Amino acid sequence: MIPENPIALEIPVAPVAVPPAPLVRTSEELYDRFRHMKAPEFERSTNPIEADNWLIDLQVALNFLKLNDQEKVLCASFMLRKDARLWWETVQIRRDVTQMTWEDFVEEFKEKYFNTEVMEAQQDEFDKFRQGNLSVAEAVKKFEQLAHLGPHLISSERDKVRRMMRMFRSDLAVVISSGPHPPLTVAELVSRAIRAEYWVGQNKEQRAKFFMEKREEKAQAKQNQAKQGQTSQQKGQGGPSGQNNNNKQYGNNQQKRKWIAGGQGNPQNFPQKKNSPDNNSYPTCQK
Known part of the structure; x- marks a missing residue:
């Protein structure tokens, strides 16, 4: 039997969200x-x-x-x-x-x-911007500044990576691209570029040190060779025996000049050795 006054079911109603009043600050x-x-x-x-x-x-x-x-x-x-x-x-x-x-x-x-003209010049600079002598950090900062002025020039993250990759020096770009896969994000590209900059710099320092040592060795070898040449020349002209021989030879030459100047230059007047073919007396056989 249905009761005359059925109990009505009460359905909970969600409270209406009231937006917060705006914060008023003096x-x-x-x-x-x-x-x-x-x-x-x-x-x-x-x-x-x-x-x-x-x-x-x-x-x-x-x-x-x-x-x-x-x-x-x-x-x-x-x-x-x-x-x-x-x-x-x-x-x-x-x-x-x-x-x-x-x-x-x-x-x-x-x-x-x-300014429109300045903006166009900046956008042209962005298209032609290259790292040059800037560090990776400096080049990335300049790139981001130019890119922010012309956001319409970059269509996607991949396009930004491509433009930034083109910005780096060739010696760094070769190292950056040598991984198992090309960088896909700007963060990955910058991370690779910083590491590449470090190792390329280390390699340049080692090469510079190597060639400097070679130049120093070559210069030292030239100095040693020059010293050896001077020592050999002094031995040929200067030791005690060499000087005496030269003086003795010089004295003999002077003596010969005196004989000739004194009228005694005739070979017949020179002292003759005994049993010499130049003497008129020959040895005779004894009978």
């Missing part, structure tokens, strides 16, 4: 928190890389503080000085900056300080 609180981040100031720049670096450093501080768009714009404008402050005042005249998003601020900033 200007003093916002300034105090932002000041402790020691964000960089910006005055002016004709170099897009410098302007872009300022934006990057500033955005790190803003993201850490978890600010909304209006607070980000307010803090960023607070760091503008001199020429940049004058530019911001002109922006305030032509638009309502209190409703400006962070993307709007970045767009305005780039339109002012990312």
Whole structure:
């Protein structure tokens, strides 16, 4: 039998999520928190890389503080000085900056300080950039700066690896490519490049040391050869017996000159040896 008043089944209803109320900060609180981040100031720049670096450093501080768009714009404008402050005042005249998003601020900033001609020159430099005499760390830093100015030039991670590989010197590229497989990510490529730079440098030092030692050995051999030549020459002209022989020969020559000068140069007047064929008397046989 069905009861007249059946008990209704109670189905629990999920509570409605209420979004948290926006955090309201006073200007003093916002300034105090932002000041402790020691964000960089910006005055002016004709170099897009410098302007872009300022934006990057500033955005790190803003993201850490978890600010909304209006607070980000307010803090960023607070760091503008001199020429940049004058530019911001002109922006305030032509638009309502209190409703400006962070993307709007970045767009305005780039339109002012990312000159089109300079940007095109930077992009051309990016296409032609090579490591040269830079270290791997310096070359990678420069590459990343140029790449950040032209993100549309790099379609994927593989394309970035290809461009960076082309940037390195040939002696490093050979070592980097010698692994079982080519590097697939930028992190792997940079890691290989740093190791290759170390071993290539070690090899150059060893080769330089080897050739320096060879040059020193060659120079020492020449010095020893020169000393031996001087010693041999002194022995031929200088020892005691050599000097006496030379003096004796010199005296004999002088004696001969005196005989000739004194009229005694006739060979017949020279002392004759006995039983010499030059004598007129010959030995006779005894009978």
